[in-house]
């Protein structure tokens with residue numbers, strides 16, 4: 001026998017019964033984000049590879065190990081988007097959105113691709129909902145975006161969430177700190193994991209992310225970036241915290257918070273859920289004041305976040321169900337009435353009635369059972385010479401003379417009076 005072809009490792013099919021829950025995320029995101037003035041954007045699934053290597057950072061796991069990069073037939077290096085911020089910033093620049101009133105507030109719900117080790121809550125194609133507020137350095141934007149993500153998680157009843165925030169300062173304040181951290185790491189080199197040791201120069205901050213026990217012990221005593229924030233960076237962070245306090249949103253300050261992308265400056269945050277196990281991050285983000293300059297634009301401060309759809313659904317309290325509403329099922333007794341049944345379906349659909357036709361050659365009894373399984377509100381029955389309309393709630397049945405009368409009967413039932 002020929003071997004079966006399966007979905008690639010780390011990917012999954014969204015089956016119809018899962019669609020309701022995903023749709024609920026889409027609707028909640030739209031309501032909350034558009035209510036706050038964010039407008040939806042969709043960018044291409046692939047971009048020039050350089051967009052990500054320049055912004056996410058050459059030394060990050062994403063760029064070093066996780067990108068789906070390929071050469072197209074024209075010899076260009078392209079990459080399936082591993083994240084949403086750089087593409088949205090590229091679009092902002094490309095379409096001259098800096099000429100619009102700032103900040104430009106955008107949101108997206110799209111799929112992303114990373115060659116990661118597949119495990120529960122971690123996929124190679126996954127979906128994120130995200131926002132980017134581009135063109136303002138006001139700490140109120142940082143606080144607002146954090147509150148919006150909190151609102152979304154609350155609306156979806158994501159369980160046991162907590163928020164950690166930190167600040168990375170600006171590249172200038174970070175540079176001095178990086179040197180200090182590098183010296184510290186070098187003086188403890190023999191206790192570090194090989195991975196961390198190899199990247200002391202490239203990416204010393206990632207050492208805070210390591211699982212390796214020796215590295216963790218060393219990092220517990222490492223100098224902290226938050227203690228090195230200078231005047232304006234410290235003030236910015238204090239203001240973000242004050243606004244979150246004012247909004248009554250609890251958080252923990254995490255001096256070791258680093259995220260796997262290089263473009264962050266100043267505010268950094270992450271929501272985790274206590275019910276998720278190892279992959280506990282549901283969503284996070286931060287400020288990226290230097291990113292647009294990295295891709296050839298003017299200095300443009302911005303902040304954003306992304307949250308994983310799979311993880312939000314895994315950690316959500318209850319998943320909404322999605323069964324399509326069936327107003328009318330059209331049943332017929334013998335094949336001679338089939339064409340008539342078919343045209344009745346077309347008439348009903350034109351009138352806005354959700355209608356389904358018998359398609360499996362069932363007996364009339366079987367058709368009524370099927371209508372019941374579908375939860376149809378009415379069934380039109382074409383039998384003998386006549387046409388009947390059966391109310392599946394009251395089980396009342398009336399003779400009707402025409403397709404128009406069937407449609408009118410269903411519409412009357414939908415909007416009585």
Ligand code: AMP
Nearest residue numbers: 121122123126281282283306307308311
């Ligand atoms: P990041 O873009 O890495 O900051 O990730 C933001 C959020 O996306 C995380 O908090 C996760 O919820 C989700 N996420 C990231 N990578 C994956 C993945 N490989 N599979 C599923 N969800 C992911």
